[in-house]
Amino acid sequence: MNSIPLDLKQVLLSVLTHDGIKQEVTGKAREYAELLKHRGTAHPVIRVGAATCGLSAGAGKTLAKLRELLPKTFPDAEVVETGCIGLCAEEPIADLQLPGRTRVVFRKVTADKVEALLDSVLKKQELPADSLLGQIRDDTALPWEKVPFLNDIPFFRKQTRRVLCNCGILDPGSIEEYLAYGGYRAFARSLHTMTPLEICDEVERSGLRGRGGAGFPTGTKWKTALSQPSDQKYMICNADEGDPGAFMDRALMESDPHRLIEGLAIAAYAIGASRAYIYVRAEYKLAIRRLTDALAQARAYGLLGENILDSGFDLKILLKKGAGAFVCGEETALINSMEGKRGTPRPRPPYPAVKGLFGKPSVINNVETLANLPGLILNGDEWFRSIGTEGSRGTKVFALSGKIVNTGLIEVKMGTTLRDIIFDIGGGVPNRKKFKAVQIGGPSGGCIPAELLDLPIDYETLRDAGAIMGSGGLVAMDETTCMVDMTKFFLDFVQNESCGKCIPCREGTRHLREILEQITHGRKQESGNDALIRFKSVIELRNLAQVIKETSLCGLGQTAPNPVLSTLRWFRDEYEAHIFERRCPAGVCRELIRYEIAEDRCRGCTVCATQCPAKAITGTPRHPYRIDGSLCTGCGRCRKVCKFNAVVLTQGEDRV
Amino acid sequence: MNNDKLEEILNRYPPSREHLIAILQEVQEAEGFLSREAIVRIAARLKLATGKIYGVATFYNQFRFQSSGKYHIQLCRGTACHVKGSSAALDCLERELGIHPGETSADGLFSLEVTPCLGACGLAPVMSVNGEIHSCVDEIKIKTILTALRSSAAAGGDEL
Incomplete structure (x- = not known):
């Protein structure tokens, strides 16, 4: 605000008294509230989302740039740090408010774009279309023409923001x-x-x-x-x-x-x-x-x-x-x-x-x-x-991450389907890849496959599908994510975090992990009757998981086998591919895949050889190169750097 | 560690066990790690066995018993980061720095730590250098960051 009224605190507190609470907010209290919401009426306000996600995307540099530029160019403008509006993928996000107008939100406002943005909005009153997200609905301010309202754009339309209603809107420091x-x-x-x-x-x-x-x-x-x-x-x-x-x-x-x-x-x-x-x-x-x-x-x-x-x-x-x-x-x-x-x-x-x-x-x-x-x-x-499902009322906040276009923080009604969350709000899977599963509930939860996309989410349906509501992390996975590798990752996590008090959790999860380790190991490392143990132990996987579930003391142990059980249930074919065919369909498990250079496509440009961390690629410039399978670690770097698509992924381990 | 500083921290808390973790956190903040001497003094003040203090300190991921490097690198190994390729990032860091997680490089410049989740999953994979978070790191970005850190250390600068 331009100047803080002396009786501000007193007026604000007056609506919280025994009498004040019983009536609507009117008069001076309402007037001050409106002033506070707009931070005064006379000057432009620039708000920058400065929560951790915004800051790591560069909001700190944007703020510094604003504070450097504004005193010189628009001395009356005010810079405010707000929280997170939820759309992490588009951070740093900033919104500009001209006196009497609605707030307009811009995406990817990195430090280098600040000057141009200020120039066009504050000086010319034009909104640059390429970085415009939308305007925030506000009955007391004049809206911009032909600018969509924020809650009409796909990311926000299907959300019901009750808990997050103030996030990214108000100044968390005030x-x-x-x-x-x-x-x-x-x-x-x-x-x-x-x-x-x-x-x-x-x-x-x-x-x-x-x-x-x-x-x-x-x-x-x-x-x-x-x-x-x-x-x-x-x-x-x-x-x-x-x-x-x-x-x-x-x-x-x-x-x-x-x-x-x-x-x-x-x-x-x-x-x-x-x-x-x-x-x-x-x-x-x-x-x-x-x-x-x-x-x-x-x-x-x-x-x-x-x-x-x-x-x-x-x-x-x-x-x-x-x-x-x-x-x-x-x-x-x-x-x-x-x-x-x-x-x-x-x-x-x-x-x-x-x-x-x-x-x-x-x-x-x-x-x-x-x-x-x-x-x-x-x-x-x-x-x-009034909203939600029979057993689960209200809304739930989810954190969307992984292989999804709009990573971020969302709040939806209980009973919203996964399809709405992943495809409408989340914008689907990037790079035209195929959606495979969504992991929900973290290390205690499970993976829900694409077939169940129309599942309305609440506590009970998720439990029946082998996952749990958890605290609300949703990690989307596409066809290049290996479910066995994912399960191994969670077991690693549980193994590290198990407190060690109960044996089923401490030793059982270790054994589960060892079994998965054997499944994803190449045959060249097997000796003696390792192969037999591998087949035997796979049969044990489900039993062992059940024992851990039933005999652990706390929630961590009781839910630790969930990732194993849910992937076994929904992605059995992937396990079988690893066990019987010794291949990793997603091309992730390094010991089960092989990289080769297609001779007809390789131009001998040397890029892969110089980039290979294991120095496994040899050859003469301008002639096709070769990958030495005994040195290759399967990191896939060569495939990424090759401009001619000459590096191909083949299934099956390298014969010794 | 400076004795006065330790004394100052100990004096700020009543000598009861419920403040143990807070004290350990402050000592680590001031010193960079938990030294043997510090733990013995904390034990004496709280009237607990040294072993109990170690028992608590080793239980939690946060506490270190080795000094960290000038640049403390934390790589997130959360689910989202894993899906987006943090294992390749870890390989790259290990290779570039020549150390494994939990270790400090011989020149004292870098220490590496993997952490369960930094809470910036929307921008995975992430790593933090002395608390500053870098988003969407891949091999190229890591190499650029490390080069920048090395040259700023060589120039005697403290910051990035």
């Missing part, structure tokens, strides 16, 4: 903006008009289930904790997002930290906890910084601390940094870790809601679960229940 968008109204309403039990009931009625993976009904969990007599209870937010392929929580914490804090505060009030923790991965440095700032602002506004909003409720929120252990996503392991111990799970019962952190009743909820609460409380359980 509590005032969050308040302007109706922030903390839900918390204030809970404090002033509802008892803890009423909130638990409302959440239970809404059908909200834990978004961290297992899908336990949130309201039920709270009620257990609420009914425990105890001098101290703890509310814990599990932000230890260790699933490889998932980044929903990171993006949410970086883009809208106050929403998480508000949700956590509501949950703490509902179970009667005066102390809450956010257990966040130490790797998420930006998220930690944003949360730290947001917590300080909330304290300064009296929304945390003692006697919040004159309701008599006290709440202190502390940040705990996780030290990098996937198993700490399991709630009892997380509690051990918070107590300064090794993060190994404990047997349940007693459940944490009865006996958790420091032996006190504790509720652990995932980031997305908590971020659902402000909307739920503000609009009621009917509203929340």
Whole structure:
């Protein structure tokens, strides 16, 4: 804003008082909110998406360039860092807002394009079509003609953004903006008009289930904790997002930290906890910084601390940094870790809601679960229940990655089909490759094949298909991804992350991995009765997986064989190709494939020979080259660099 | 490690076990790794056996017991990065640097670490150098980055 009104804080807080919460936001509060949303009325505003994904795509350099250029060329313009709008593939994303006009979003605004963009938009008021994404709908501003609205473009059209509604829109560093968008109204309403039990009931009625993976009904969990007599209870937010392929929580914490804090505060009030923790991965440095700032602002506004909003409720929120252990996503392991111990799970019962952190009743909820609460409380359980499927209400945030055009963060109704997600929102598979499968639920989940694309996603259908909802990582795979290799990758991961407490998980996953290793090894490395063991052990694969599932203590072990079981179920032919025909249909398993140079096409340009890391390619310039199979490591570099398509991939291992 | 610095960190926390991980994190941040001396002093302060501290520290991926290089390279080995070819990137890094994950190069310039997920899956494969994330890395990009780092180290610069 150009100048901050002296009574801003007072006015913003006036809508959160006991009387203020009961009426619509009007008068001065509304006027200030509108001002805050547009950051004043008089000057152009340039917002740059500066979450981790934007920054790694070059948003930092874009910001630096803007800050260097603007004082010279457009001194009244303001630069603001926002969060992530979700379209990672098009980062860095920036939006420009001229006074009184809607915000227009541009894609791939790298530092070198800044000057031209500023020149055409701010000076000539022309929108360069090549980098234009769309405009953000806004009833109070004049829209641009012939510019599509952002929620009409394919990536956004089929989304329902409830949790992510503020991401990429507001400035995550400003509590005032969050308040302007109706922030903390839900918390204030809970404090002033509802008892803890009423909130638990409302959440239970809404059908909200834990978004961290297992899908336990949130309201039920709270009620257990609420009914425990105890001098101290703890509310814990599990932000230890260790699933490889998932980044929903990171993006949410970086883009809208106050929403998480508000949700956590509501949950703490509902179970009667005066102390809450956010257990966040130490790797998420930006998220930690944003949360730290947001917590300080909330304290300064009296929304945390003692006697919040004159309701008599006290709440202190502390940040705990996780030290990098996937198993700490399991709630009892997380509690051990918070107590300064090794993060190994404990047997349940007693459940944490009865006996958790420091032996006190504790509720652990995932980031997305908590971020659902402000909307739920503000609009009621009917509203929340109105979308989704019978057993799974509301929306789910997914992180799209892998072999897909529009990588990014999306939020869809429960029950949306995979086809809608992969092809309509995600834009399908790049480079005209064929879509093969989607991995869902990370190392605990499974692969869903192309045949099941019309499956409506909810907790139950995914479980029946051999996967789990998980925290929401969706990794798309095309025909060049080998499912056996993928499974091996997950077993590697589980093997590294298994805490070692239970033998089935610790030793069983190792054995599973060894079996897969044998399947993908070339015959030249086999000796004695290795081949016999290979066939025998394959038969054991399913049995072993079943034993691990049934006898492990915690969720990590119980779900560790899922990648094996689901790929065995849906991609049996690929396993068989590896085992019986000794070939890798996707051309990934290095020991089962061979590269050869087609003599008629090779011009002897020497490029492959100079690039080969193993020095396996020899020949005389301008004559066809040869690959020495005994030296070749199968990295495929030669195939990539050859301009004449002379390097061909052949199946079958090299004979010794 | 500077004794005063360690003392300063220890004084900031009440001497109870729940702060152990936070203390270890701060010490590693200040020192770059967890030295034997530091662990012994932390154990004495928290009245815990040294073995318990090692037990906790070795459990978590974050803690190192060897000093890291001037440029600490973390390569993401998450699912999305794997699908997009991070194993080739790892091969390339190992070959170029002559070290394996968890090691530091002889000249003290580079250390390599693989991490489960950096959380930037939309831009896979990713690697980070001293916390700065580089997206969509392939062999060519890695070679360019390493060359730039080597020349800036030779010129005595600290940053990229």
